[in-house]
Amino acid sequence: MGLFDFFKKDKESTVQQTALDVGLEKTKTSIFEQLSKAVAGKSTVDEAVLDDLETLLVHADVGIETTVKVIDRIEKRVARDKYVGTGELDRILREEIAGLLENNTTGSMAVLERADRANGQPFVIMVVGVNGVGKTTTIGKLAHRFHSAGKKVVLGAADTFRAAAVDQLIIWGERVGVPVVSHGMNTDPASVAYDAIRKGVELQADVVIIDTAGRLHNKVNLMNELSKIKRVMQKVIPDAPHEVLLVLDGSTGQNAYQQAREFTKATEVTALAITKLDGTARGGVVIGISDQLSIPVRYIGVGEKMTDLQLFDKHTFVNSLFKK
Numbered sequence: 001m002g003l004f005d006f007f008k009k010d011k012e013s014t015v016q017q018t019a020l021d022v023g024l025e026k027t028k029t030s031i032f033e034q035l036s037k038a039v040a041g042k043s044t045v046d047e048a049v050l051d052d053l054e055t056l057l058v059h060a061d062v063g064i065e066t067t068v069k070v071i072d073r074i075e076k077r078v079a080r081d082k083y084v085g086t087g088e089l090d091r092i093l094r095e096e097i098a099g100l101l102e103n104n105t106t107g108s109m110a111v112l113e114r115a116d117r118a119n120g121q122p123f124v125i126m127v128v129g130v131n132g133v134g135k136t137t138t139i140g141k142l143a144h145r146f147h148s149a150g151k152k153v154v155l156g157a158a159d160t161f162r163a164a165a166v167d168q169l170i171i172w173g174e175r176v177g178v179p180v181v182s183h184g185m186n187t188d189p190a191s192v193a194y195d196a197i198r199k200g201v202e203l204q205a206d207v208v209i210i211d212t213a214g215r216l217h218n219k220v221n222l223m224n225e226l227s228k229i230k231r232v233m234q235k236v237i238p239d240a241p242h243e244v245l246l247v248l249d250g251s252t253g254q255n256a257y258q259q260a261r262e263f264t265k266a267t268e269v270t271a272l273a274i275t276k277l278d279g280t281a282r283g284g285v286v287i288g289i290s291d292q293l294s295i296p297v298r299y300i301g302v303g304e305k306m307t308d309l310q311l312f313d314k315h316t317f318v319n320s321l322f323k324k
Contacts, residue, residue, distance in 0.1 A: 016310055020320045023302025027283030028321055031060055039086035045078050049086065053093070060281065061253035063288030070096050094322045100291045101314040122154070122200040122208045124233060124240035126193075128226065128267065129247035130214035130259055134275040134301060136165050138247045139209050140172030141309035142273075142299070147176050151206040156196025157182040158189040158229065159211045169211055176306075179203070189213060189225060190232040197236040210241070223266040245298065247273045248289070251280035257289050264293060273309070275301035283321065286312075 038052030039045075050071055057067040073096045125142075129135040139155065146153045155173050159165035163185040173180035181196035193210045200208035212229060214222075233240040246269045248256040256274070263269055272295055277283050290297050297312040 016307070017316065017320070019302050019305075019308055020300075020310060020316065021323060023278035023300075023308070024283050024317075024320050026279070026281040027060060027277070028323070030281040031056060031284075031321070034059070035090065039089060042086050045074070045086055045089055049089070050075060050078075053089070057284060060284030061288065062284035063254065063257060063292060066100065066288040066291045069100065069291070073099070090322055094318050097287055097321075098314055098318045100287060101318070120204075121237050122197070122205045123242050124197060124200075124237060125207065125209045125243045125245055126212060126226075126229065126233075126241040127209060127245045127247060128212050128214060128263055128269070131162065131165075133214075133247050133249040133252075133256075133259075135159075135214065135247040136168045136172065136211055138273050138275055138299070138301065138309060139169065139211055140176060141301070141306050143172065143176045143178050143207075143209060144306040145309065146207050147178055152203060153178040154196055154200040154203060154205045154208045155180045156192050156208065156210040158192040158196070159213045160185055160187045160189050160192060161213045165211060165213075190228045193229045194232045194236065197233055197240065201236060226267045244268055244270050245273055246271070246295075247275060248285075250274045250277040250285050250300075251282060253280075253282040253285050256285055257292065260289055260293055260295075264295070269295055271296050271298035273297075273299040273301070275309075278302045278308075286317065 034056035035053070038049050038056065042049055053074070054067055054071050057070060058064060062070070070093070074092055077092060127135060127139055136159070143153045143155060155169055155178060157166045157169045157180055160183065166182055166185055170180050170182060179199065181192060181199050183192050183195070189212060196210055197208050210229070212226065230241065244267060246260060246263050248260055250256060260269070260272070272289065274286050274289070274297060277286070277300055286297055286300065299309050300312050300317070302308050302310060
């Protein structure tokens, strides 16, 4: 890496860090305002402080089960260390939350690093999620990430039950500068996926990203449709898809967790993208979903710009969340 590349990468990291800090501002403010009230006038972490901490974590949509786990860990540390000052609470909280994310994110290599045409075939990502979570926009931003990194990308508009989804993906393809395979509305999604992968092979693409419909209200139909898409993909690339990315709207809090549970019943989800964290104080949902489902969070969305879809890094996330 040359000196120019080093400074360019450093500048990009600084820009992304700033975007993350701004995007998590509402969640961070909510947590610290409540945490300050919880420890006001206290010198040690006692039962009342822990009760208040439990309440604020639930309000941040960390989730009941994960919150109980965090509180239990802190209680054990307080009992072990005998004396824990309230000034240390944010540091302990940061360490325990990072510890929860450890098992689910350590060693999960970023898709960007894996999309290297192993065996000369494109890396295939099937994207799932209900309507309105930012699924198609996430695909567009993901295509931008890959394209900016010099990867050849092909998009497949297989969410054929919504005209807006097909049109939106075509617009994103034009905006990013990557081809989109589309058969229009009310066509066979599996046929679109098949042709998109064939196009990817033909163009020697690095990545093929397939949009799919999110009709979660009929789980049986959804399961059958996603299974059919997978079978058709495998006629071209036997081990496709290599990633099933579930997109969730972080601003919906525990509803996002419920959607995640339902989708994991309908198909094998290998990674998560959690969007719209910049518009909510519920950023704690990232922690709860990752912990409860044991599925790595791959990306988080912290703004409207194409560059605001970031690779998730647990240390950066936790540090930003607790930055004063």
